[in-house]
Amino acid sequence: MRDKVRGIYRRKGDDEWSYDVVILGHRFCGSTGCTEKRRAEVWITKFREEKRAAIKQLSGNEPMTFGAASTRWWNERGQHRKDSGSLEGYLALMQSRIGMKTMIATIDDNTVTKLVALRRADGVSPSTVNRSMTEPLRAILTRARLWKQPVQVIDWSAHKLKEPEGIVREASAGEEAKAFAALRPDLHAVTRFLLVTGWRRAEVCRLKWADVNFETGFATVVGKGDIVHRRPLPAAAIAILRGEEGRHAEFVFTYKVKHPNGGDRGARQPILPGTLSTAWCRMRDAAGLAGLRLHDLRHTTATRVLRKTGNLVAVQKALGHSRISTTQRYAHMLAEDVRAALDAAAPVAVPVAAQNPVKSPEAKASKAGKGK
Numbered sequence: 334m335r336d337k338v339r340g341i342y343r344r345k346g347d348d349e350w351s352y353d354v355v356i357l358g359h360r361f362c363g364s365t366g367c368t369e370k371r372r373a374e375v376w377i378t379k380f381r382e383e384k385r386a387a388i389k390q391l392s393g394n395e396p397m398t399f400g401a402a403s404t405r406w407w408n409e410r411g412q413h414r415k416d417s418g419s420l421e422g423y424l425a426l427m428q429s430r431i432g433m434k435t436m437i438a439t440i441d442d443n444t445v446t447k448l449v450a451l452r453r454a455d456g457v458s459p460s461t462v463n464r465s466m467t468e469p470l471r472a473i474l475t476r477a478r479l480w481k482q483p484v485q486v487i488d489w490s491a492h493k494l495k496e497p498e499g500i501v502r503e504a505s506a507g508e509e510a511k512a513f514a515a516l517r518p519d520l521h522a523v524t525r526f527l528l529v530t531g532w533r534r535a536e537v538c539r540l541k542w543a544d545v546n547f548e549t550g551f552a553t554v555v556g557k558g559d560i561v562h563r564r565p566l567p568a569a570a571i572a573i574l575r576g577e578e579g580r581h582a583e584f585v586f587t588y589k590v591k592h593p594n595g596g597d598r599g600a601r602q603p604i605l606p607g608t609l610s611t612a613w614c615r616m617r618d619a620a621g622l623a624g625l626r627l628h629d630l631r632h633t634t635a636t637r638v639l640r641k642t643g644n645l646v647a648v649q650k651a652l653g654h655s656r657i658s659t660t661q662r663y664a665h666m667l668a669e670d671v672r673a674a675l676d677a678a679a680p681v682a683v684p685v686a687a688q689n690p691v692k693s694p695e696a697k698a699s700k701a702g703k704g705k
Contacts, residue, residue: 341365341373352377356384397482399440399473400433405480406473423465437474438483445470445492459494467492501662502629503636508622515620520612522573523586523604524630529569531634531651533557534627538606540585545574556653564653635663 340354350373353362361384367373386395397405403424411420430451431444445467452462467489474484504512509528516524527537536554544553550571554562566574574585581587584603613627635648642648649660 339374339377341370341377343370352380354381356381359384397437397477397480398433399431399435399437400428402437402477402480402482403428403473406476410472410476411469419465420469423469427466427470431470437477438485440470440474440487441485442487442491445487445489449492449494453494458496460496462494463496501632501636501665502625504625504629504633508625509633511620511622512616512625516616517588517612519588520604520609522577523588523609524613526570526573526586527627527630528634529567529573530564531631531638532564532653533631534606534609536653537586538604538609541583542585543583545585547571547574554653560653560655562653564651632663635660639663 341350341352343350348368350365350367350370351363352365352373354360354377361380365373365376365380367376407421407424411417411424414420427448430448431440448466448470449462452466453459457465471487471489474487477484513521513524523537526532527534530537532554533556536556539555540552545566546552550566551563552566554564556562577585577587580601581603586604587601588604588608590600590602610627617623617625631652635652638651639645639648645657645660645664648663649657652660654660
């Protein structure tokens, strides 16, 4: 006995009603577990609704709220990013301001404008506004397109705030000497390596012996954005690496633990970026090098290479910049050198024109009047 309309039936000799239905292109069949037809009808109605909702959710065709979209993006992408710690907080803030029940199809330029204005009212910098609001929201909505969700066209360039260019500071020879004199000895090697290579702090701290090839003179580096680079090692860098051999089985740069938790005093551990930054700040205060950041060693390397070679592309490759426009910021340092050289070469004597200035007609008339 079969009810073709509802998709339920009962075979001859069976007590329970069975079902055989097709929902959004997917076929389902089995037993309802019901012996009464009316109960089987109620069961199959609920079964259809649940399966239809599940299929739409999996296919991404069900209109999504911002709460659902942001949560799904976090599970698929956000939690795996290096900045997941701060990103989780940004996401929570965004959810509270946009609203968990807001449909993503309604998010438009006006929504983004309000978000940016609210974030600026928090008193944070333009770069923080970009990182905490516009960039994550753009990533979520871009991902939603892959889920076949209707998303409005937003002019993101109109919402991105202009960020001030970072200050390029070159450490002088005197500042360099003071820094190493005050820095703890077990951090000299890693700091010197930063200075001779121009690598980022994180790149150096996670460098492993497996990444170094002494025969070719190259090292494999996982840079910003998890992009893998193959960087040449200058002779000075190789000498530093040779001096660190045998200290640790896996990591290149280590330090002596002063207060180990359960370990032997003096045991060497891999240097973490935070550990290096903390030690640098302490050194800076002790040496009286106010404002000199650890990242300025990278700027110092770039400026010195550019001054020696004049080759901006070489600086780009050394620093691992993906765009030459990023490296262009160091070009002004050469301009300053040229200006200084011109000033040094300028004659000390006052120009003749300045010694015998041409008098204006008004000045001449005034002098003539006084003579009368």
